[in-house]
Amino acid sequence: MKDIHLWRGGPFHMMGAQRDGVDLAPSQAQWQSRLRTGSPLRLQSTDSDAAKYLETKYFSSVEQSMRSLFMHATLVDGPAVVFDEIAALGGALGSVMAYLFLGCIILSAFTVLNMLIGILCEVINKVSEAEKEEAQIRYLKRHLQDIFECYDVNQDKSIGEKEFALLLQNLEFREILSKFGTDIQDLQDIMAAVYNERAGTSVEFNELIGVVLRLKGGNNAQVTDIVDLRKCVKSVSDKLECLLDPTKVPRGPPQPLIESIEVRIIKARGLRNADLVPLTGKSDVYCKCVVLGKPGTGVVTRVIHDTTNPVWDEAFVMADYQFGEHLRFQLFDQDWRIIKEDDYLGSTVLESQSFCPQGFEGELRLFGGGKGIEAYLEVKVTVKLMPVEEKNDKKSTLSDSSVCSDYSAGTSNMALLLARLDDIYASQRRLSTSLQRLEERMDVVEVAVTRTTPSPDLRL
Incomplete structure (x- = not known):
């Protein structure tokens, strides 16, 4: 009778196999009964033979053991087959080895690999954050570099x-x-x-x-x-x-007391043409000057019609001016208020240190007049200081002026911010008015289209 191996490489013979006079294979009746019921065949083999078989196949050396555990436990390559073969040893030895193998699967395949996956995800997140930060830096440099160079x-x-x-x-x-x-x-x-x-x-x-x-x-x-x-x-x-506490005010050179300042608005150049409708000419320009933070101190020039390079040469005395305050100049194109608000042509701020107390005469660049527009406003500011005897008569006023000067210097940035917020609010208001007119025109067009569209009855 030929030898038939029932186990995968098992060290026994099916029929007539004996070891030391002991039959290792089941009888003919047992064979037929278990084939009919589908129950596994339990071959009569000693524990030492089965252990020798597992040792030879999986754990013959340290390298072979590591390979077997890595393939079947870590990479989970058919672990059920190995687990069944180990459990088939039977007895306490088979159970202990089977559960040790199962513990190896849990530690290596689930715990260690999940830890490695977590570390890999953390590295990916850090690399992603670094890339995003570099992209943000490139974005800022690309958009702000030209603006920085202009200033x-x-x-x-x-x-x-x-x-x-x-x-x-x-x-x-x-x-x-x-x-x-x-x-x-x-x-x-x-x-x-x-x-x-x-x-x-x-x-x-x-x-x-x-x-x-x-x-x-x-x-x-x-x-x-x-x-x-x-x-x-x-x-x-x-x-x-x-x-x-005025005694803690840093004392440097005494701040001059200003009696009044005269602002002469001379001319402007390079303004955009806000009247784009044909046959309406060019912009009708006027200039408004105001002390930042004091809307009631504003003065307005006359309107120069049909030009983008207006010349006014008008002088004004700014009331209620104190040392450390800034002057703001705004240019507008006059329009019919019933139709729309005046178009904004640009503005600029003349800081106090630029004209107090020495005065100022020159051109100021206008900002916000439109994309690609480079416009300038020429002004002259003359400062009239209070006479010396009046300073002595108003010694207490000097202390108040110093405190006010420090306060003005401390709030200058806030005044500039308020000025820009005024511009934004005015722009939003003009945009809202334009959108409202556009909606009204769309309603008129919709009504006209509805009237000109024939009804279904007429088409029939």
Whole structure:
């Protein structure tokens, strides 16, 4: 009778196999009965023979054991077959080895691999965050580099305090920061603290971009943010102490007392043509000057019709002006108020340190007049100081003026921000009016189309 191996490579023979005079194979009746019932055949073999078989097949050496465990336990390549073969040993030895093999599967396939997957996901997240940060830096550099260069007067690739104050007036700069998610007021406060700490120095482009990145909404607070917050709080606290106690006001050269200032609005050039309707000519331009934070002090020039280079040469005396306040100039195109609001042609701010007390005469660049428009306004500011004897008679007023000067210097940035908010509000109001007129025209067109469309009965 030929040898037939029932187990996979099992060390026994089916019929007539004997070891030491003991039959290893089942009888003919047992064979037929188990084939009919489908129950597994239990071959009579010693535990040592089965253990020897498993050792030879899976665990003959350290390398073979590692390979078997890696393939069947870690990679889960047919672990049920190996588990059944180990459990078939029977007895306590088979159960212990089977559960050890099962524990190896749980540790390697589920625990270790899941840990590796977690580490891999964490690495991917960090790489993704780094890539996003680099993309944000490239976005800011691409959109802000040209704007920085326009305001870099001395071409040293850095922004000074005065240059930064002018930069905040740029509508394109504010729009980019808003889209990026950076709060402009927070940026203004942080940069004010930086400039106070570095008196007389500038901030490089890359450092300013870094501040913008840190102030993006959604970022977690870091140690540097807490340090900057302490600087801002200390700066505000010092200003409040100076306001409450005049003896703590930093005493330098005494601030001059201004009796009045005369503003002469001479001319403008390079304005855009706001009257694009044919046969209506060019813009009808007038200029408005106001002390920032004091809307009631505004003066308005006469209207120069049909021109983009108006000449006024008109002088005005600004009432209720105090040292440290800024002047704001706005240009408009006059239109019929019944039809639409006056078109905005640009504005600029003349800072106090530019004309007090020495005066100012020259051109100022206008901002917000339109894309690609480079317009300028020529003005002359004359400051009339109070006589010396009146200064002595008003010694107490000098202390109040110093405190007011410090207050004005501390709130200058806020005044600039309010000015820009006024511009934005005016633009939104004009846009809302235009949209309302457009909706009315669409309603008229819809009614006209409805009237001209024949009814179904008429078509029949």
